[in-house]
Amino acid sequence: MLRQDSALVSDLLAQDVLNKLKISTLPVNPFVVAAHRDITCLENPDLTPDLSGCLMKAGDLFGILYSSRFANEGFKRFTVAHELGHYFLEGHIEALFGKGQKIHKSLSGFISKDKYEREADSFSASLLMPRNLFTAAQSNGDRGLAGIETLSNLCITSLTATAIRFARLSDELMAVICSTGNQIDFAVMSKPLQDVPGLTWISKNSRLTPGTATADFNKNEDNVKRTRRMATTTTLNAWFEGGDSTEFNEEIIGLGQYGRTLTVLWTNSTIAVSDPREGGEDEEESLLPSQRWRERG
Secondary structure, eight states: OOOHHHHHHHHHHHHHHHHHTTOOSSSOOHHHHHHHTTOEEEEETTSOTTOSEEEEEETTEEEEEEEOSOOOHHHHHHHHHHHHHHHHSTTHHHHHHTTSOSEEEEOOSSOOOOHHHHHHHHHHHHHHSOHHHHHHHHHTSOOHHHHHHHHHHHHTOOHHHHHHHHHHHOSSSEEEEEEETTEEEEEEEOHHHHTSTTOOEEOTTOBOOTTSHHHHHHTSHHHHHTTOEEEEEEEHHHHSTTOOOOEEEEEEEEOGGGOOEEEEEEOSOOOOOOOTTSSSOOTTTTSOGGGGEEOOO
């Protein structure tokens, strides 16, 4: 999981960039941001499948290549904003071009383990979905997948990137899970859900729990390829060890050519969160976030 202070740095830096350009409405166009810095952006059909984009440097000039592999406009914008993250974030230019390199190849989309790629992903989300504008629209809109789709259309961002931002900024109990087959690619929980005592968080690359609607959905590859969707209900303890039987909505959609499935878990219910100042600090509550992740079999 991205460290909270890193996410805050991205939010503040992205907002500063937008303020200087007097951009105060959605959607944010990263191509406009690049143009103000004289950064040329070009679509390239020849980038290898494992790359989403590249940042190039020649002297004091910069350029961005982004893959045409996916027709999704949100993917292209996120990739360009990711490369802008490398450009704007402190220390990135020095680290990526410090030995005279002319090009940096990126893998965006929240799947890289590299520190600089993850920070650039965070900046991209902050630039395209600025906290204040995003949360204002979020609070006035629908919950769950419907709300995510509305914000995706408003921000011109991919469904996955929007879902991640939606969960991270939500003040309600929710989680988004991206999966391929029977494996979880990543899971993001809202802060209120993270604060539920005793809850063991879902770890990256763990297995989907057999019997969940998502696990059954993924057994049919056509569900993913044809972007089918379904909505059902589940319980917190069906997904999270240490959870109770609180009922959650489980909304599922196949992501087509990406080969993944997006699951949105959310509820109207509330779960009591104990105050560690009363009666001593619970052992689970004293753990750092990274210590509460567990591999699920």
